[in-house]
Every structure is written in structure tokens, then in C-alpha cells.
Amino acid sequence: MWLKPEEVLLKNALKLWLMERSNEYFVLQRRRGYGEEGGGGLTGLLVGTLDSVLDSTAKVAPFRILHQTPDSQVYLSIACGANREEITKHWDWLEQNIMKTLSVFDSNEDITNFVQGKIRGLIAEEGKQSFAKEDDPEKFREALLKFEKSFGLPEQEKLVTYYSCSYWRGRVPCQGWLYLSTNFLSFYSFLLGSEIKLIISWDAISKLEKTSSVIVAESIHVCSQGENHYFSMFLHINETYLLMEQLTNYAIKRLFDKETFDNDPVLDDPLQITKRGLEYRAHSEQFKAFFRLPKEETLKEVHECFLWVPFSHFSTHGKMCISENYICFASQDGNLCSVIIPLREVLAVDKTDDSSRSVIISIKGKTAFRFNEVKDFEQLVAKLRLKCRAASTQDDGSTEVAISSDSTGLSENFEEQPLTFPKECSKTVNTEALMTVFHPQNLENLDSKMLKEKMKEQSWNILFSECGRGVSMFRTKKTRDLVVRGIPETLRGELWMLFSGAVNDMAANPGYYAEVVEQSLGTSNLATEEIERDLRRSLPEHPAFQSDTGISALRRVLTAYAYRNPKIGYCQAMNILTSVLLLYAKEEEAFWLLVAVCERMLPDYFNRRIIGKNKCALVDQAVFEELIRDHLPQLTDHMTDMTFFSSVSLSWFLTLFISVLPIESAVNVVDCFFYDGIKAILQLGLAILDYNLDKLLTCKDDAEAVTALNRFFDNVINKDSPLPSNVQQGSNINDGKSNHAKVDITDLIRESNEKYGSIRYEDIHSMRCRNRLYVIQTLEETTKQNVLRVVSQDVKMSLQELDELYVIFKKELFISCYWYLSCPGLKHHDPSLSYLEQYQIDCQQFRVLFHLLCPWAHSANRDSLALWTFRLLDENSDCLINFKEFSSAIDIMYNGSFTEKLKLLFKLHIPPAYTEVISKTSSKGDELSTEELLYFSQLQVSKPADGKETELGRKSPEKGKGKIDIQAYLSQWQDELLKKEENIKDLPRMNQSQFIQFSKTLYNLFHEDPEEEALYQAIAIVTNLLLRMEEVGRKLHSPASSAKGLSSVACDSGPSEGNTESSVKKDPSSPREEHQWSFAFEQILASLLNEPALVRFFERPLDLKAKLEKAKSSQLRSRTKM
Secondary structure, eight states, X not given: OEEEEEEXXXXXXXXXXXXXXXXXXXXXXXXXXXXXXXXXXXXXXHHHHHHHHTTOGGGTOOEEEEEEOTTOSEEEEEEEESSHHHHHHHHHHHHHHTHHHHTTOSSHHHHHHHXXXXXXXXXXXXXXXXXXXXXXXXXXXXXXXXXXXXXXOOTTOOEEEEEEEEEEETTEEEEEEEEXXXXXXXXXXXXXXXXXXXXXXXXXXXXXXXXOOSSOSSEEEEEETTEEEEEEOOSSHXXXXXXXXXXXXXXXXXXXXXXXXXXXXXXXXXXXXXXXXXXXXXXXXXXXXXXXXXXXXXXXXXXXXXXXXXXXXXXXEEEEEEOSSEEEEEETTSSSEEXXXXXXXXXXXXXXXXXXXXXXXXXXXXXXXXEESOTTHHHHHHHHHHHHHHHOSSOOOOHHHHHXXXXXXXXXXXXXXXXXXXXXXXXXSOOSOHXXXXXXXXXXXXXXXXXXXXXXXXXXXXXXXXXXXXXXXXXXXXXXXXXXXXXXXXXXXXXXXXXXXXHHHHHHSTTHHHHHHHHHTTOOSHHHHHHHHHGGXXXXXSGGGSSHHHHHHHHHHHHHHHHHOTTTOOOTTHXXXXXXXXXXXXXXXXXXXXXXXXXXXXXXXXXXXXXOTTOTTHHHHHHHHHHHHHHOHHHHHHOSOTHHHHHHHHHHHHHTTTTTSOHHHXXXXXXXXXXXXXXXXXXXXXXXHHHTHHHHHHXXXXXXXXXXXXXXXXXXXXXXOOSOTTTOTTHHHHHSOXXXXXXXXXXXXXXXXXXXXXXXXXXXXXXXXXXXXXXXXXXXXXXXXXXXXXXXXXXOSOHHHHHHHHHHHHHHHHHTTTSOTTOOGGGGOOTTSOGGGSSEEOHHHHHHHHHHHOTTTTSTTHHHXXXXXXXXXXXXXXXXXXXXXXXXHHHHHHHOOHHHHHHHHHHHTSTTTOOOOOOSOGGGTTOOOHHHHHHHHHOOOOOSSOOHHHHHHHTOTTTOSSSOOHHHHHHHHHHHHHOOOOOGGGSOOEEHHHHHHHHHHHHHHTTTOTXXXXXXXXXXXXXXXXXXXXXXXXXXXXXXXXXXXXXXXXXXHTTOHHHHHHHHHHGGGSXXXXXXXXXXXXXXXXXXXXXXXXXXXXXXXXXXXXXXXXXXXXXXHHHXXX
């Protein structure tokens, strides 16, 4: 590798480097201790340790070339190499291309300048594309060399960044280097002859967290496959941790949720990931989450500035964040003031001429925002004007247009939205919230509750007059205080739309809902069946859902969403949430609110591909348990099992407390949720446990604790609710006499904010990432245990061997997806399928595993054997096999009896497994290319026996993507129970071409065996005997005999492969009218049993455990070779 020329003092270097070659201008040196017998003794050990601690390139590149200037002690290092071959290439290039030119120069200075310029040019050309995005390309280039040489990973593995740190080996810290790449966390250290090399794949990490102890102030804890690893002494530990967190999350998305990952425009190419790109993505995700923007938005620019707050008469310092379609501002404390300005609302962007460097943005509704002290404000104004021009179909608003324009407010625009629908759709979609239809306010009869409601409305109107109304309103501490008190009934739908960001989705997609409703009408699938089943269970006590109006609206919204997002479809609890949304929002608004909840605010709750159905809220439940441990330690100490909190809080998270609280109280919780997100639900959950702490500490079991919490929920009231008594679910309880004190929901929410309001969004995000790892790995472990339980009944392998085999099987599936953009391997992964069908491999992946694990993989035709084995196992012809099928073949090869192994080999050489294989590239011999392998694996071969099994396989209920056929499941289960052991008499006969290939395979299996000669002799005897038997049988049918030639070939050929091949070539040319001889399995078995050498070969015990260990250690290396 060419190096950026740097000065080296040769006098000091001679102690560590030895001269290999030299000429007038260049010197080739070797590092002391490298290539010497015994590693160079103590000197070599000390030099190696020094290289590792000081991060010297010499550790991985022990050869170097220096440029020397005559009569000078200062040399320039210009190249390094990992081995003699690499450095010799550089030396030869210098002699051929540089040496002749240097003799032309008159001065030594000119020579040095020329060499430096040439080397820099070579480096620039070499790294033009690879390192252009790195902060320090030269250092990164050297680190990449060390990474590649230390770990030997495939060249496609992309190094993202690297850090100096210590790895704790027991109680001893080992100084070394941590390398973070797209698929692996790697660490390397070399101290006094002790080398530490650690490679952990991101997808195997179950815990990633920052920890501290008495010995180490701060460290990063990584848990992988039950092993704990600690890294400390980072220069920037927070930066390192965040990058590790992002790379882990990236791997989890790509491997466990590939469908979502493929739609991600930022990280869809693993080869393009950089440290800067990951940091940018993290900021962008945080930006979208904080301002509740559509998921398509990405953060483009950030400017520090001051925003003038007119109603407070002061400027607040913060950051202006700009995306494709929005200008947002947040003050530095986060809660003081924030603003969202959609470009669709902007009429004009102006700048001031004074020294304030101000940008003035005018929007519809005669409102303007003034940003002061903006750096590069002139360029910013120009950019924003271009953006506004592109975003608006109207003329770019001048000040005159902004003043004369009589634009309506946002709420008025919502009223007019349904008018843009097609005429036939406007009849089917409700344009009013159900609450206004079923409970219109009686303005003549104002009781005390209605007066309080009007006072609330007046408070909000005062806020609107100060802060503005609509999407671009100022959001301040006063806004939060009003939300905590409860949003008035008449404003609830409008403010839910604003705070959730659903208003932006709806504005960007006019008419979308009506189209989806039309397209989804009449569709019938599993989701629509579940929706129909749950419609009458959604707030059944509310009058709105006792009528066709409410039920029809609920059906349309849920069916439309299932049609829009088939990946989620419909999940339990969506009906309860949607029914409440329909009470306060118009039908289209309720649809977009549901989109905001499922896809942005609670993305993991309804994502079946990541978490699995009915396990939606596991991640946030784990976060909740962590918060309980932090804030209510006495409760944690009392409870023996923390899973109690998961089971009791499931409905809290899934329905946002709607299913456990009276409707009049639950809507206040939903108010806070749309303003604060999941933080509001977590805070309220902690407050409820805190309120009931004394009762819970006296409970003796879980049932008693559940009863105490249910009694508490029954006594939560909303004393200010204006809803009629026939709607309020808590009214009957309130009227009766109860010994338990009533708790007002407003007080409870206020208390949750006061006690637990210090919980930050960033902390919740970090806890979510951390617990998502734990939850996914726990579910993966559950899947593995269920698979092993099913498979262990049918194989002779021990559970430990089966466990290790499963790990290798799944790892191969993941490895094949590490470096390829369009790898189809994981598109078949779907947690909603049965455990056995969740992971399946194709023929290419099977070939790799066959080479690693099969005891017959040394055979010359091993690719053909792998292909035939795959075709035999792929009973349903979908070109995929699951772990049960895979393990059954491995089990026979290692633990099967002589008869079972021979039967397997026999079946590999008859249809449907057997197909004639001819490689297109003769230079490779029997080796098949990936394209050939996939072609032959899909080739259909007619099976002589009855094909009922194949038909049943094709109708396997797991393979279908539509409605699950329960009858097919039951039928398949019954067939498996009744399935008897295959009778050898049922096997079809083997024809002559198949028998010749069978004989050839046996010859290949015996190659390099200790009893090779005896085995070859035995197989020749058996072949001769079988052919003579068949010849006798043929003479009974016909006096003509054509088997003599073939008989003599079999007798005389012995172990010669050439003769066998010639016989294969002769076979197809034999006349069609001649009788085709064939053999039954019993004949072959009986003949082989007469040869003790053959019996010993197949009954010889094989060490599967050693093979598995070797396969685990070489699985990555085999991929490197490929």
C-alpha cells in the first residue's frame, strides 16, 4: 500500500527494522522479529507489543519502502506491505517507472519533490472513491489495512470507523483497537506475545449498554450469545456508543425486518455506510420524531439563531432545522418554545438590511416569523425562496400578496376537504366527528361542568390569539399545561391532528383516503375477517357504536388502513383506539391519526415482521420495567418476577389506557399522548404504580396485585367531563357508595408530569433501542427452542449438537445477506409463520453448509451431491428447505445405520433428486457456478412413484401468503402422524445411467481413505456381481446380450475415474430398443453387505461435535474464499 510520504530518522529506525534491499534512491526494510525463526525471541515480542500499543502500521505491514536522499539522515516512508510479495510489487514498480526518471534531475530537492508528488498522485487515484467521505482519508486508509489484515473478513465488509480502547479480559485491561464495520464489532490487541482477536456480528448482540463500576468509571457492555464483553478508556465514549447502537439497529432492521429496510432510502446499500452518514441519519431521525414530521422528511440544514416571540417580547435562542418541506425551530431547553412551518403555508421569505442578520418568513393568515443572528442568512434566504417556489403551485408570495390574500385558517381548510372528494365517495365517508352527531352541545342548558368546559375553550382561544392557531402555532410551556388539564371536546379532534403531525400527512395526500376506501371495499382476507369479528366489541356501550353510522365508519377506517399497509394489516386493540379517534375526529382525520400512531409514534407495536403478532408492545414494556427499577426500587425488590408488570401493563400500552379507564378519563390520556408521545404513557404508568405503592407492597401474589390495580382504575373519574351520564362509563360507580377514594384523572396526569417529567426523549429512545435488541433476541431464542423441541424427536443427535447445528444454519442464512443488496434469503423470514418455516435456505446456502458439514464433502463431485441432496429434501419444490429437513440429512450421514446411509445415497441417484449435471465451464471440473446450481435446483424431474407427497407439500398452509387454511394444517398434521417408516421395497428401481453415476459417487467417497484399495476392489466386485445378475435376468427376456461390454468395463476399470466417465458417455448412445437393465435397492444392499470393507466404511463412527466446532470457526473464512 502506498503511504503519504512522512519523514523517518533512519538512525533510530535501524534498531527496529532490518535492511532487505537498497539502491541509490530507495530502501526496502523488514520489521525485526517478522519472518524469523521463533518470532525473533524477546526482541520480536517487545517489537510486536510496541507496534500494537502505539498502533503502528508495522503490526500488519511488516515491510516498508523508504525514499532516501543522498548525504541525508532523513528518509521518507512511501510504501508498506503485509507480505514480501506485495512489497516486491511496489519495489519493482519503482525500479521500472521512477528510477530512470530520477537521473534526469539536477538537485536532490527536485528528486524528493518529484517522488512525493508521484506517490501522492497514486494515493489520490487509489482512494478517489473509497475514502472521499472520511474526515481523514490517509489515517482511515491505514486503519482499513490493519482491519483487513487482522481479521481476514471478505473485502466487501465496509469499515465504518475505529477507536482506541481497552478490552477487559477478566480483571486485566488489554489496550488495543476497536473496529466498527457494517456487520461486525471487531477488537484486536497484541501484548507481550498474547494476541486477542474478537469478532462479534451485530445481529448476535442481545445487550448493548453503557455501564460504570468502582474500577472503571464508564465502559460499554456488549453481551453476545451469553458472553459478556467490556470496553473502556474511550476518548469519546458517547459518540462510540451511539454509533454502535446505530449499527446494531441497522443490522436488526436489515436481517429481521428486511421489508422495511428495503424501503429505507438512506441505508439501503451497506457498502455506502459511513460514520458521517450514520451521524447524519441519527440527527435526522431525532428531528422527525421531535417535530412529528412525515417519515419521508430528512434533515438538510441546521442553523443556530434567535426566534422573536411576539407575545413574550423577547428572542429565544435555539436551532432552525430545515427539511425538504418544513422549517422548524426548537429552543435550547426543548420545552420553552417550538414552531413548525410547512413550506406549503409560506407566502414570502425576506431579509433585513440592518446588522441583525434576520430572516423573515411570512405565512398564510397574516403571520410572520423573525429569525435573528442567522449565519449566512443571505444564502439561506435564497435557498428558502427556491424551496418555496418548488413547494407551491401559486406565485411566490410577495409582501403585497401576503397582505391582500384572504387565506382561510387551517381548521377552515379541514372543513372544505371532503368537498374535493369524488361525488360517489362523499356519500360513504363521514364528514363529522361522531361525538358532534350523537352528543351535540346544548348551549341553552349550561350546568357547572359545561361552564368549566367553556372556560377551558376560552383559555385555548386566548392561547390561539397569542401563539397562533394551526400547524404553525407557537408551542410553549403554556400549551403543555393546557393539554394536561384536558383539551375541550370541541377542539380535541383539531388539536390531536396538530400535535400528532397527522395534519401534515393529510395535507400532503388530498383525496387519498377516499381512493383507498373505494379500492378496499369488498376485499376479503384474514384482516377483514378479524375486523368484522371485532367491530361490535369496540366501545359497545357507546351509542355511536350501537348504530350503523359508527360501525360503518370504523369498518371503513380499519379496512382502508389494512389495505394501505398489508404488512401490519389489522392487529388487536386497533379497533378500540380507532373507535375513540372517530368520536372526536372526522373519518378521514381518524384514518391519518391511526397512520401516525401505527407508523410513527408506536412503530413497533403493530409491526408483525419484527416482533410478531400479539407481542406488539414488548419493547416499551421492557422500557417500563427498566423505569420501574430506576424510580420505584422498593417495588422491584418486593416483586419476585418482573414479568408481572409486562402482563398487567400490556393493555395500558396497546390501547393507551382506553381499555382500563372510563372513556371520559381515557381521552385525557390520549390528549397527553398526542402531545408528548410514549413518554406520557410511561409517566402515567409510573404514577399509577406510585399511587398504589403501599397496597402493592402488601400484596402476596400477582392476582391480589391485579385486583388492587383494577379497583383503582374503577375509581378514576373525570369530574369536569361534560359528557352525558349515559356515555360516561364511570358514572354508575361514582353514584354508588364506595369505600375507595376517587382519583381525578387531571390530578393523576399532573402528578405524573411533576414526579416523572424529568424523563427525557433521548433516554427513552436509547432504552427502546437497547430493549428492542433484548426482545428480538429473546423471541429468536424462543423460536430456536421450539424448533429444537420439534426436530429432536426425529433425529439421533444430542440437544447440544442440534443447538450448534441450528446456530450454523441460521448464521449461514445471515452471512449470505451481509454483503449483497438484492439477496432474497431473508425475504422468506416471517415471524407469523410456524417456527420451522421462519428460516429457510436456498440451494446456494445449502451448498456452503454441505461443504462445511458433510462427511462426504471431500468427494470430487461434491457440488453434484449437494445439489441432489437439496432436491431430495425440497419435497414441495419451492427451492427452499427448513432446518428440520436439513438436520434430517445431516443426522443420517453421521448417526444413520449402514442401511440408512446407503438408502440416502440410493435416493440421491434417482428422481426427483437426481438430474444429469453438466457444468458449462469445463475448466472447473465438477464445480458448479451459482447460476448453474440455481438452474439445476429448479429443474423439474418426473418422479416414477406416486406424487402424492409432492402435492401435499405444495399445498402446505405455511407456504401460502393469503388466507391460512386450517383444514390443510389439520390434514398435514394427520398425515405426519400416520406416516410410517419408508419401506425399502417401495423405492423405485435404478436404471443403468443412474447406477453408473452411483458407482462413480462411491469411488469418489473412498478417495484418500486408509482402506482405499480394499474399498475400490470391493466396489468393483459388487458392480461386477450386480451386472452379471442383471445379465442373467436379461437372457431370460432376450437372447441378445448387450451387457458384456458394460460388464467388462465395470470389472476392469477399478478405481480409474476416466473409465467410469467413458462408460457414462457411452450409455446414452446405446440403442433405444435394447432392454434397459435396472437394479432394486435390495439387490444393491445385499451385494454391498457381503463386502466387510464397505460395511466398515459406512458404519465407522464420525465425530459430529468436532465437525461442528470446525464449521463454526471456518464459516466466515469459507465465505472469504468464495
